[in-house]
Amino acid sequence: MEANIHRFIDLLAFGLNIAGALITVWGAVIALYIFIRKEFWKRKVAVQMNDSLRVKLGSYLVLSLEFFIAADIIKTILTPTWESIGMLGAIVIIRTVLSYFLTKDLKDYSS
Numbered sequence: 001m002e003a004n005i006h007r008f009i010d011l012l013a014f015g016l017n018i019a020g021a022l023i024t025v026w027g028a029v030i031a032l033y034i035f036i037r038k039e040f041w042k043r044k045v046a047v048q049m050n051d052s053l054r055v056k057l058g059s060y061l062v063l064s065l066e067f068f069i070a071a072d073i074i075k076t077i078l079t080p081t082w083e084s085i086g087m088l089g090a091i092v093i094i095r096t097v098l099s100y101f102l103t104k105d106l107k108d109y110s111s
Contacts, residue, residue, distance in 0.1 A: 027060020
Protein backbone atom coordinates (compact mmCIF):
# COMPACT_ATOMS: atom_id res chain seq x y z
CA MET A 1 0.00 0.00 0.00
CA GLU A 2 2.75 2.44 0.98
CA ALA A 3 4.70 1.60 -2.17
CA ASN A 4 1.66 2.49 -4.27
CA ILE A 5 1.34 5.85 -2.54
CA HIS A 6 5.03 6.56 -3.15
CA ARG A 7 4.66 5.60 -6.80
CA PHE A 8 1.62 7.85 -7.14
CA ILE A 9 3.41 10.80 -5.53
CA ASP A 10 6.44 10.18 -7.77
CA LEU A 11 4.21 10.16 -10.85
CA LEU A 12 2.39 13.28 -9.68
CA ALA A 13 5.67 15.16 -9.18
CA PHE A 14 6.94 13.92 -12.54
CA GLY A 15 3.71 15.05 -14.20
CA LEU A 16 4.02 18.51 -12.67
CA ASN A 17 7.63 18.75 -13.89
CA ILE A 18 6.53 17.71 -17.38
CA ALA A 19 3.69 20.26 -17.28
CA GLY A 20 6.15 22.99 -16.24
CA ALA A 21 8.54 22.03 -19.03
CA LEU A 22 5.73 21.95 -21.60
CA ILE A 23 4.49 25.37 -20.49
CA THR A 24 8.03 26.75 -20.83
CA VAL A 25 8.46 25.25 -24.30
CA TRP A 26 4.99 26.37 -25.40
CA GLY A 27 5.66 29.93 -24.23
CA ALA A 28 9.01 29.95 -26.02
CA VAL A 29 7.44 28.67 -29.24
CA ILE A 30 4.70 31.31 -29.09
CA ALA A 31 7.24 34.04 -28.33
CA LEU A 32 9.49 32.88 -31.17
CA TYR A 33 6.55 32.82 -33.58
CA ILE A 34 5.49 36.34 -32.56
CA PHE A 35 9.09 37.54 -32.80
CA ILE A 36 9.61 36.14 -36.29
CA ARG A 37 6.23 37.42 -37.46
CA LYS A 38 6.86 40.95 -36.20
CA GLU A 39 10.40 41.07 -37.56
CA PHE A 40 9.37 40.12 -41.08
CA TRP A 41 5.89 41.60 -41.44
CA LYS A 42 5.63 44.46 -38.97
CA ARG A 43 9.08 46.01 -39.16
CA LYS A 44 7.87 49.55 -38.41
CA VAL A 45 6.51 48.63 -34.98
CA ALA A 46 8.94 45.79 -34.19
CA VAL A 47 10.75 47.60 -31.39
CA GLN A 48 7.51 48.70 -29.71
CA MET A 49 6.22 45.13 -29.78
CA ASN A 50 9.25 43.79 -27.87
CA ASP A 51 7.78 44.82 -24.52
CA SER A 52 4.53 42.97 -25.13
CA LEU A 53 6.53 39.96 -26.29
CA ARG A 54 8.55 40.01 -23.04
CA VAL A 55 5.35 40.17 -21.02
CA LYS A 56 3.88 37.21 -22.90
CA LEU A 57 6.99 35.05 -22.52
CA GLY A 58 7.47 36.13 -18.91
CA SER A 59 3.93 35.11 -17.99
CA TYR A 60 4.59 31.59 -19.31
CA LEU A 61 7.86 31.41 -17.38
CA VAL A 62 6.22 32.49 -14.12
CA LEU A 63 3.48 29.88 -14.57
CA SER A 64 5.99 27.12 -15.30
CA LEU A 65 8.06 28.05 -12.23
CA GLU A 66 4.96 27.55 -10.08
CA PHE A 67 4.56 24.02 -11.48
CA PHE A 68 8.23 23.26 -10.79
CA ILE A 69 7.93 24.49 -7.20
CA ALA A 70 4.82 22.35 -6.67
CA ALA A 71 6.66 19.30 -8.01
CA ASP A 72 9.60 19.91 -5.67
CA ILE A 73 7.30 20.23 -2.67
CA ILE A 74 5.51 16.99 -3.57
CA LYS A 75 8.82 15.14 -4.06
CA THR A 76 9.95 16.20 -0.60
CA ILE A 77 6.90 14.47 0.87
CA LEU A 78 8.51 11.15 -0.11
CA THR A 79 11.86 11.84 1.56
CA PRO A 80 11.40 14.28 4.42
CA THR A 81 15.03 14.27 5.59
CA TRP A 82 16.70 17.44 6.80
CA GLU A 83 18.91 17.36 3.73
CA SER A 84 15.97 17.12 1.32
CA ILE A 85 14.05 19.82 3.23
CA GLY A 86 17.11 22.10 3.07
CA MET A 87 17.49 21.41 -0.64
CA LEU A 88 13.79 22.12 -1.16
CA GLY A 89 14.11 25.36 0.80
CA ALA A 90 17.01 26.50 -1.38
CA ILE A 91 15.18 25.56 -4.59
CA VAL A 92 11.97 27.26 -3.48
CA ILE A 93 13.85 30.42 -2.48
CA ILE A 94 15.68 30.61 -5.81
CA ARG A 95 12.54 29.94 -7.85
CA THR A 96 10.45 32.29 -5.73
CA VAL A 97 12.98 35.09 -6.22
CA LEU A 98 12.97 34.43 -9.97
CA SER A 99 9.19 34.36 -9.98
CA TYR A 100 9.00 37.59 -7.95
CA PHE A 101 11.27 39.51 -10.30
CA LEU A 102 9.58 38.11 -13.41
CA THR A 103 6.18 39.10 -12.01
CA LYS A 104 7.49 42.54 -11.06
CA ASP A 105 8.90 42.97 -14.55
CA LEU A 106 5.57 41.90 -16.06
CA LYS A 107 3.66 44.44 -13.95
CA ASP A 108 6.09 47.20 -14.93
CA TYR A 109 5.61 46.52 -18.64
CA SER A 110 1.87 45.99 -18.53
CA SER A 111 1.27 49.28 -16.67
